[in-house]
Amino acid sequence: MTSASxxxxxxxLPESVADWVTAHGLEIxxxxxxxxxxxxxxxxxxxxxxxxxxxxADEPEWRESLDDLTERLRVALR
Numbered sequence: 001m002t003s004a005s006x007x008x009x010x011x012x013l014p015e016s017v018a019d020w021v022t023a024h025g026l027e028i029x030x031x032x033x034x035x036x037x038x039x040x041x042x043x044x045x046x047x048x049x050x051x052x053x054x055x056x057a058d059e060p061e062w063r064e065s066l067d068d069l070t071e072r073l074r075v076a077l078r
Contacts, residue, residue, distance in 0.1 A: 033076050040070035 013021065044051050044066050054062040 030077065033073055037070055037073045037077070040066055040073065044070070 042048065044063065051063075
């Protein structure tokens with residue numbers, strides 16, 4: 001929702017998400033977006049057990065999706 005609130009949604013949002021963004025999007029600060037980027041980087045990092053589990057599961061779409069989200073958040077910071 002953070003990337004959507006910053007104008008970078010992933011495609012069409014479900015109505016409930018779009019409603020939330022409309023109601024709360026302005027409440028999300030630059031610091032919130034920075035924390036979201038940091039969290040995405042941490043989850044994808046070498047020390048992340050979650051990333052290791054996804055690699056073991058041979059699901060590259062997970063990493064691609066996370067990288068896409070993190071990049072959309074970075075764009076919002078520019």
